[in-house]
Amino acid sequence: MPATTKYSSEMREPAVKKILYWCDNCNVPLIGRTCACGARSREIPLLQPHDVRPALAADMALIRSLLAAQFGDIPLPGVVLLNKTGGTDRADLVIVHGDRFGWLTFDPVTRQFSLDIAPEALPYILPHATRGIVDLEAERAVNAHKGRIGGKRFPLSTPVPDGTVIVSYKNRFGTGVVKDGQVRVKELVPVEPRTRPDPGWDVVIGKNRYHLKNLERNAVRTIRKHMNDRPCVNVSFSGGKDSTAALHLARKAGVEKAFFIDTGIELPETVEFVASQGVEIIRKGGDFFQAVEKAGPPGKDLRWCCKLLKLHPLKIYLSSIGPCVTIQGNRWYESWNRADLDETSQNPANPLQLNVSPIRNWRALEVFLYLWWRKAPINPLYEKGLERIGCYLCPAALESEYEGLRKMHPELTERWDGFLERWAKKTGMPDAYHQWGLWRWRALPPKMRELCRDQGIPLNDDFTLQAAPVKELIEVAEMETARSCEPASPAGKEFSAEEIRRDFPILGDIIYLDNAATSFSPEPVVEALVEFEHRYRANVGRGIHRLTQIATQRYWHAHEKVARFIGGEAGVTIFTKNTTEAINMVAQGLSWKPGDRVVTTVLEHHSNLLPWRALGKQGVSLDVIGIDADYSLDLAALEETLERGGVRLVAVTHASNVLGVTTPVEEIAGMCQKHGALLLVDAAQSLPHMPVDVSRLGCDFLCFSGHKVFGPTGTGVLWMREAILEPSVLGGGMVESVTAEEFVPAEGYQRYEAGTPNVGGGIALGVAVDYLSTIGMERIHQYEERLTARLIEGLSRIEGVRVYASRRAGSRIGVVSFTIDGLHPQEVAHLLDEEADILVRSGHHCCQPLMEHLGLPNGTVRASLAAYTTEQEIDLLLAAVSEISRGR
Incomplete structure (x- = not known):
């Protein structure tokens, strides 16, 4: 028995109201069994999902226009209801005088509305109809026909437009559908003209006042019952009718605080309405149009946008206020997912939030009547024809609503239409994908499959649309709108990540905070790589044909760009694979002798440690x-080491890839010059975040990686003040001349770039540094410093979190390490990825000696910023870390 009881409970049908009550005496709908007049009510069965709502101004105008086009000027009463039903798009049963009046539908293919009247509508239409009546006797269509007429087709002798008509035959009337010169007749019955009282909605409210008071009393009681279940209480407000009712009820219960999440793709009327209600507006959580370029359109069955635009900013908001009770306007009738919604529910995405749904058993009719009764303001978009208020391009909306938005807000819909058309071409989708709204599903539901079959649109076995062969990359690229190769950066204006985010489509649906490992490349850099491969791919310096001349000139120019970027025009700028190769070139290119000494620091990446240790085989000490x-370099120890003599080279990082602390390179350079030592600076971490000028630093070698300065992977730089290194690799391209006995090395960077280099990568690296120069490295440094301070301060306030970063603002970059007590760094990184879409690095970060020094055998979690990191992303990281720490 217990198992059976459990099964029955789980499979129970939701307690939705399937009946609409109607008082024929007052001619008004009722939300309870009894009318204020005392008359007995009539039951009207509703169609699934059993939600019924008033026809508002735009609905009434639409119904009138369709009636007028079909039958002439047909009067409508003031009270008309719409019962949503299933269909390919909008499909409403129209209820007039408590009877089925007809079905209002929208065809996503023809983009037309239609109204198919029901036989129950004839008593109200016939007395006023001036057209749209087919007299079968006059048509002589049934002379030879015997038996039942209903359900049969008859040819028409006179032209009649396709659509619903009134059919008459021997004083009986019915409805029919005309198509291709024939009429299919439904049932014919005697019809008596009928008139009914025509009350307004004020009368409906009066007759339902008792029921409305009960609804309000029960809802307020529910809110008061739970509003103290958590330390604070608020209302989640969307600007729609349901949340408006919830807000009004909550304020009646004593709840004042409410919030609205601006997704950035809300309709302006909604934002204005929210502001008018004194509701706190939470800024948007992400850039939808950036995300959609990568993820593709969201679907009803894949709502990735909700996490980005709603759940992420909600997580930040909840982190700032702590555990709370949130009153929301969710109703059973909105979707099957909500059809068994309980009075309270724990938000699975945000454990801090306990949701209370005081109107979960209200239909849309109750909501509107309540708001009208209490004279509460309502979003004006409802009167303009929208049934659902939300993001204007939400996949859950109807094509009929979107068609209305095209007229209401063309400046918004044109952008979305343009994207859908481009995406369809890019993915090989048929025109129906964007023209009929098929983008709203990944896997089409049965109704849409049927539509596609009828229209000859092929589907895959998994019910997704069948794609045509994808066009060649170059053809797609030529169709894309040309992009500028430079980001917008108004001179003198503080930098904001929004200036450049559009150039990094990969960021769309993730929060990337692993830039110390590698950064992303903006579109101009990617385009430079593609252009090389498509337009002038050739080797450099080894030919005279046009392609090699173009490649050679641009590759040489890239060296000039990079040299200018670091203030190194006076030295030699060599392209390498990465920082590691650049450091090894120095280690192998200097002439060492036993007794030479190299000095480095505990802050170093393994790449600036292992090459020097390897010199021990040559008698070089380290x-x-x-x-x-405070994690700053022990300069006194460095000075003491230099004074002991014999130091050939000092190799230091400019900025730690673990702690973010910067080293005073200029001061160190002065020490090295005083003691006759060369200075190598590992600028892999500093160069992406701050201005670097080798002429001011005073170093002899500077090394960095291209993939951390927005350039391609497999690119790097070694800058030398003087060409004092012996080439570590010999071969083609690095010589001026070769004889049987000897060779003469080439001058400049060519001496150190034997073999075929990464030509396209080098050219794209030049584009990357131009990109950063256009923004301005000082602007980037100031911007990132603000974000870094926000991150360090935020992490430091979270209980159980230990932060490893310099506290001195002037001596750090946007690299912050931290740990959470009781959790392995890898576990933290995994949780951030899985639960919050935040990508960070965990472990030793190729700095194990530093980890040993800090007593961190498991390493740390590292969050590292870039110019495209936003303040909102920092806040989301803080919220996610706080949540993980609480649950440890």
Whole structure:
């Protein structure tokens, strides 16, 4: 028995109201069994999903226009109801005088509305109809026909437009559908003209006042019952009718605080309405149009946009206020997912939030009547024809609503229409994908499959649309709108990530905070790579034909760009694979002798440690300088080491890839010059975040990676003040001349770039540094410093979190390490990825000696910023870390 009881409970049908009550005496709908007049009510069965709502101004105008086009000027009463039903798009049963009046539908293919009247409508239409009546006797269509007429087809002798008509035959009337010169007749019955009282909605409210008071009393009681279940209480407000009712009820219960999440794709009327209600507006959580370029259109069966635009900013908001009770306007009738919604529910995406649904058993009719009764303001978009208020391009909306928005807000819909058309071409989708609204599903539901079959649109076995062969990349690229190769950066204006986010489509649906490992490339850099491959792919310096001349000139120019970017025009700029190769070139290119000493620091990446350790085989010793309590380099120890003599080279990082702390390179350079030591600077981490000028630093070698400065992977730079290194790789391209006995090396960077280089990558690296120069590295540095301070301060306030970063604003970059007590860093990184779409790095970060020094055998979690990181992303990281820490 217990198992049976459990099964029955789980499979129970939702307690939705399937009946509409109607008082024939007052001619008004009722939300309860009894009318204020005392008359007995009549039951009207409703169609699934059993939601019924008033026909508002735009609905009434639409119904009148369709009636006028079909039958002439047909009067409508003031009270008309719409019962939503299933269909390919909008499909409403129209209820007039408590009777079925007809079916209002929208065809997504023809983009037309139609109204198919029901036989029950004839007593109200016939007395006023001036056209749209087919007299079968006059047509002589049934002379030879015997038996029942209903359900049969008859040819018409006179032209009649396709559509619903009134059919008459021997004083009986019915409805029929005309198509291709024939009329299919439904049932014919005697019809008596009928008139009924015509009350307004004020009368409906009066007759339902008792029921409305009960609804209000029960809803307020529910709110008061739970409003103290958590330390604070608020209302989730969307600007729609349901949340408006919830807001009004909550304020009646004593709840004042309410919030609205602006997704950035809300209709302006909604935002204005929200502001008028004194509701706190939470800024948008992400850039939808950037995300959609990568993820593709969201679907009813794949609502990725909700996490990006709603759940992420909600997580940040809840993190700031702590555990709370949130009153919401969810109703059973909105979707099958909500059809068994309980009075309270824990938000699965945000454990801090307990949701209370006080109107879960209200239909749309109750909601409107309540708001009208209490004279509460309502979003004006309802009167303009929208049934559902939300993001204007939400996949859950109807094509009929979107068609109305095209007229209401063409400046919004044109952008979305343009994207859908481009996406359809890019993915090989048929025109129906964007023209009929098929983009709203990944896997089409049965009704849409039937539509596609009828229209000859092929589907895959999994009910997705069948794609045509994808066009060649170059053809697609030529159809794309040309993009500027430079980001917009108004001179003198503080930098904001919004200036450049559009150039990084990969960021759309993720929060990327692993830039210390590699950054992303903006579109101009990607386009430079593609252009090389498509337009002038050739080797460099080894021919005279046009392609090699173009490639050679641009590759050489890229070296000039990079040299200018670091203030190194006076030295030699060599392209390498990465920082690691650049450091190894120095280690292998200097002439070492036993007794030479190299000095490095405990802050170093393994790439600036292992090459120097390897020199021990040549009798070269290595000294490692430690750090102070605030993670700054122990300059006194460095000075003491230099004074002992014999130091050939000092190799230091400009910025730690673990702690973000910067080293005072200019001061270190002064020490090296004083003691006759060369200075190598690993600028892999500093160069993406701050201005770097080698002429001011005073170093002899500067190394960095292209993939961390928005350039391609497999690119890097070694800059030398003087060409004092011996080439570590010999071969083609690095020589001026070769004889049987000897060779003469080439001058400049060519001496150190033997073999075929990464030509396209080098050219694209030049585009990357131009991109950063256009923004301005000082602007980027100031912007990232603000974000870094926000991150460090936020993490420091979270209980159980230990932060490893410099507290001195002037001596750090946007690299912050932290741990959470009781959790392995890899576990934290996994949770951030899985639960919040935040990508960070965990582990030793190729700095195990530093981790040993800090007593962190498992390493840290590292969040590293870039110019495209937003303040909102920092806040979301803080919220997610706080949530993980609480649950540890």
